[in-house]
Amino acid sequence: MTGILQGRVAIVTGAGRGLGREHALELARHGAKVVVNDLGTSNEGEGLSDQPAHEVVRTIRAAGGEAVANGADVADFDAAREMVEQAIETFGGLDILVNNAGFVRDRMLVNTSEEEWDAVIRVHLKGHFAPMRHAAAYWRSESKAARTRAARIINTTSGAGLQGSIGQGTYSAAKAGIAGLTLVAAAEMGRYGVTVNAIAPSARTRMTEGPFADKMAAPESGFDVMHPGNVSPVVAWLASEDAADVTGRVVEIEGGRICVENGWAHGPAHDLGERWSAEAVGEGLRALLRQAPSPEPVYGA
Template sequence: MTGILEGRVAIVTGAGRGLGREHALELARQGAKVVVNDLGTSGAGEGASSGPAEEVVAAIRAAGGEAVANGADVADFAAAEALVKQAIATFGALDVLVNNAGFVRDRMLVNTSEQEWDAVIRVHLKGHFAPLRHAAAYWRQEAKAGRPRAARVVNTSSGAGLQGSVGQGTYSAAKAGIAGLTLVAAAELAPYGVTVNAIAPSARTRMTEGPFAATMAAPDSGFDRAHPGNVSPLVAWLASVEAGDVTGRVVEIEGGRICVEDGWRHGPVVERDERWAAADVGPVLRTLLAEAAPPEPPYGARS
């Protein structure tokens, strides 16, 4: 296998099914050696099985690529460290981390339990932090030793985290946190030659079967915009050496559509050199709101 990732070593989390599976296959197709991480849980994050990760590894090897399986819970700090060490011990280095693992437990806010909140935040947000923390430590160590690597991190946010999604408050909060983490990591790791970006994908997976099932149905013919494989070429390019000048970005992708998100930017402003009186705030703020762009509709509510 040869391509834009020839000779690079990558970890893909949550790579047993859906988007992660397609990412692992595409990275291998482009020449990367891949650690296929998957805990093998249900769509609700329950149970465990080595089967999904092993199946992807078998598919990569059958196509002539190199891959190994890993069944770590990426939100477990020690297990995430072992995942990074496995990549280095097996393939001699680590160049790419694709954080993809996650699940959903959709609820309206008034019905969300503390346990559901904690579980989703843990897997998505801590599940991004823990592998990133250990990979970053390795890359910093390599840079300080005079062996800098053109390392790349691709995180997985969501339109739900950028515009909000009704019935997905916990998931939206986690995905918004991932976008924020991406910005911080991009700035902090830049001195070591590491880029950190995030994608906001829209595709047909186990996680989208509920909220957007109608819009995610496969067409009778023609281009299947909802196929998860459509997202993976973007991930592969962001993981490449060529993408070294792109960092701190969130890129939305659906089918053949790629959109660079603007994120939070300073808008209209009024400033005075004294404390505001509460009664004066309303008229000024209403003027600023009239000048500012209106919020986008919640994710999934676009016409």
């Protein structure tokens, strides 16, 4: 296999099914050597199976590529370190980390249990942090040894994290955290040759089969806007050496549409020059709100 990622080494988490599977296949198609990580859990994070990861590895190898399976829990700090070490020991280094693993437990806020909150925050937010932390340490050590790599991190946020989604408060909070983590990591890691970006995909996966089933249905003919494979070419380019000038960005992808998210930015402001009185805040804040754009509707509103 030859392409824009020829000879580069990648880890893709949650790569046994859905978006992660498509990412792993696309990276391999462009010449990357891929560590295919998947815990093999259900959509709710239950059960274990090594079969999804091994099936993707077999598919990559059958097409002439190089890949190995990994069954680490990405939110386990030590297991994430061992996953990074596996890539380095197997393929001689690491250039690309695609954080994709996750699951959902949709609940209205008033019905969300502590266990559900902890589980979703853990797999999404800590499951991004732990692999990033160990990959970043490796890239920093390489840079200090004058072996700076053209390293890339591609995280996975969501429209739910950017605009909000009714019935997905926990998931939205985790995905918003990932967007913020992406910005900080991009600012901190640039000195070591690392770019950090995030994608916000809209695609048909196990996680969208429930609340967005009608929107996600495959068409009888024509372009399948919701096929998860539509997202992966953006991931492949962001993972390439050509993308060295793009960092700290969130890119939304749906079908053939890509959109650069603006995110939080300072808007209208007024400095009173002294402490505001509570009575004056209402008039002052309403004046600023009239100048500000209206927020986008929360999904499901």
